[in-house]
Amino acid sequence: xxxxxxxxxxxxxxxxxxxxxxxxxxxxxxxxxxxxxxxxxxxxxxxxxxxxxxxxxxxxxxxxxxxxxxxxxxxxxxxxxxxxxxxxxxxxxxxxxxxxxxxxxxxxxxxxxxxxxxxxxxxxxxxxxxxxxxxxxxxxxxxxxxxxxxxxxxxxxxxxxxxxxxxxxxxxxxxxxxxxxxxxxxxxxxxxxxxxxxxxxxxxxxxxxxxxxxxxxxxxxxxxxxxxxxxxxxxxxxxxxxxxxxxxxxxxxxxxxxxxxxxxxxxxxxxxxxxxxxxxxxxxxxxxxxxxxxxxxxxxxxxxxxxxxxxxxxxxxxx
Ligand SMILES: Cc1cc2nc3c(=O)[nH]c(=O)nc-3n(C[C@H](O)[C@H](O)[C@H](O)COP(=O)(O)OP(=O)(O)OC[C@H]3O[C@@H](n4cnc5c(N)ncnc54)[C@H](O)[C@@H]3O)c2cc1C
Numbered sequence: 679x680x681x682x683x684x685x686x687x688x689x690x691x692x693x694x695x696x697x698x699x700x701x702x703x704x705x706x707x708x709x710x711x712x713x714x715x716x717x718x719x720x721x722x723x724x725x726x727x728x729x730x731x732x733x734x735x736x737x738x739x740x741x742x743x744x745x746x747x748x749x750x751x752x753x754x755x756x757x758x759x760x761x762x763x764x765x766x767x768x769x770x771x772x773x774x775x776x777x778x779x780x781x782x783x784x785x786x787x788x789x790x791x792x793x794x795x796x797x798x799x800x801x802x803x804x805x806x807x808x809x810x811x812x813x814x815x816x817x818x819x820x821x822x823x824x825x826x827x828x829x830x831x832x833x834x835x836x837x838x839x840x841x842x843x844x845x846x847x848x849x850x851x852x853x854x855x856x857x858x859x860x861x862x863x864x865x866x867x868x869x870x871x872x873x874x875x876x877x878x879x880x881x882x883x884x885x886x887x888x889x890x891x892x893x894x895x896x897x898x899x900x901x902x903x904x905x906x907x908x909x910x911x912x913x914x915x916x917x918x919x920x921x922x923x924x925x926x927x928x929x930x931x932x933x934x935x936x937x938x939x940x941x942x943x944x945x946x947x948x949x950x951x952x953x954x955x956x957x958x959x960x961x962x963x964x965x966x967x968x969x970x971x972x973x974x975x976x977x978x979x980x981x982x983x984x985x986x987x988x989x990x991x992x993x994x995x996x997x
Contacts, residue, residue: 679706679802680707680713680714680766680767681706681707681712681714681769681771682703682715682758682761682762682767682770682771683714683715683716683735684696684719684758684771684772684773684778684785685717685718685738686773686781687718687719687720689724690720690726690727692726692729693773693873694835694840694876695775695778695838695876696730696773697730697733697840698838698839698840699771699772699773700730700734700841701734701838701840701841702771702800702839703734703769704734704843705734705801705802705839706807707736709801710802712768713737714736714737715737715739715765716737716847717757717758718738718739719750719754719757720740720741721743721744722851724742728846729840729842731846731847732842732843732844732847733840733841733842733843734841735847736847737848738847738850739852741853741854742852742853743854751780751781751784752784754784755782755787755788756784756785756788756856757854757855758770758781758785759785759789760856761855762785762789762828768828769807769829769830770785770786770789770828770829770830770831771830771833772785772830772831772833773833773835773838774795774796774797774834774835774875775835775875775876776875776930778832779795782830782831782832783795785830786830789828791830792827792829792830793830794809794811794829794831796812796832796833796931797809797833797837798811798812798834798933799837800833804823806824807829809821809824810822815927815947815949816949816950816953834931835875835933836878836934837933872900872904872906873906874922874925874932875930875931876906877905877906877932877934878935879903879904879906879936879937880906880907880925880932880938881896881899881900881903881906881938881940882896882907882925882938882939883910883919883940883941883942884912884913884939884940884942884948885910885913885916885942886940886942886962886963887981889918890913890916890917890918890919892982893907893919895982895985895989896940896985898989899988899989899992902989902996902997903992905936905938907919907923908932908952909924910926910942910943910945911924911926911947914929925948925951926947926951928947929951930951931950931954932951933955934956935956935957937957937958938958939952939960939969940985941962942962943967943968943969944960945968948969949968957974958972958973958974959973959977960973960975960976961976961977961981961984962977962978962981963978963980964978965978
């Protein structure tokens with residue numbers, strides 16, 4: 679069973695979640711008997727890092743064109759559909775980043791196949807691909823299998839295993855197979871901050887911060903930890919933070935190794951976006967706040983006292 683994986687990159691910098699997606703694909707291909715082809719969509723001459731070459735792909739195809747841009751999801755999807763056709767792939771895998779979710783849906787549409795979105799587990803068992811994905815805002819997990827049809831799969835970041843294989847993938851550069859499909863234009867640069875869905879540590883703030891300026895406390899803490907800063911919808915609706923920072927049902931789904939929720943009550947819609955985090959630390963002055971129901975560790979206290987102390991302790995340990 680051949681599999682293709684979109685290796686999400688920008689100017690040669692590959693998303694670490696794509697390396698995990700290659701690992702998942704390799705496990706599937708080894709179990710089912712097949713090969714993994716990674717697809718890189720970049721301008722010509724872009725080099726591929728060693729960590730990507732040994733991450734599980736047997737082949738890496740770099741599809742070059744001059745006008746690749748960061749938002750060309752429709753073009754990338756067509757490219758994946760073309761490579762899938764060429765390699766006879768049974769599955770297309772992307773990481774469930776913001777761009778990955780878009781690309782996987784568009785690729786599935788281009789090929790007329792189903793999507794298994796935002797999976798937390800994918801394996802080959804009893805002769806078919808089986809996948810597990812959270813449903814009902816994370817209240818339940820759905821286990822499904824696909825027998826003979828092709829399928830497009832997105833995998834939640836931080837859920838795959840990064841592999842280091844002995845043999846590096848063979849790299850082949852070729853011009854794009856897709857003509858005249860660049861309908862999306864990149865219009866804005868990124869913030870330069872750690873990407874929320876990719877981050878290993880996320881520090882999120884809610885209405886308990888009282889003023890938008892107080893997010894500086896969380897930004898400083900995030901700086902010490904190398905973390906991304908997230909937010910509840912309440913503060914996004916108040917205009918304190920951009921929507922791209924929102925975690926939850928109508929924002930981003932994150933599953934970092936450590937999620938620190940500060941002044942966030944823990945409404946079900948917020949939990950939907952973060953309850954699959956490995957370790958959750960909640961800081962809230964209300965001992966009855968629902969966030970403590972999902973927290974691994976809880977600090978009942980005033981965040982304006984707790985955060986500066988926490989930051990100074992962490993600084994003394996980490997720096
Ligand atoms: C359809 C729909 C979709 C939604 N999608 C999302 C979503 O994607 N993401 C999301 O987050 N929400 C979402 N919501 C909103 C959600 O229901 C909550 O309203 C929201 O999450 C609350 O945000 P909050 O926890 O910041 O604010 P609050 O609920 O007001 O909680 C503030 C918390 O701060 C604590 N606090 C106050 N002062 C301090 C202090 N000094 N020190 C420590 N703690 C303090 C309080 O005890 C309280 O628990 C959605 C709602 C709907 C209806």
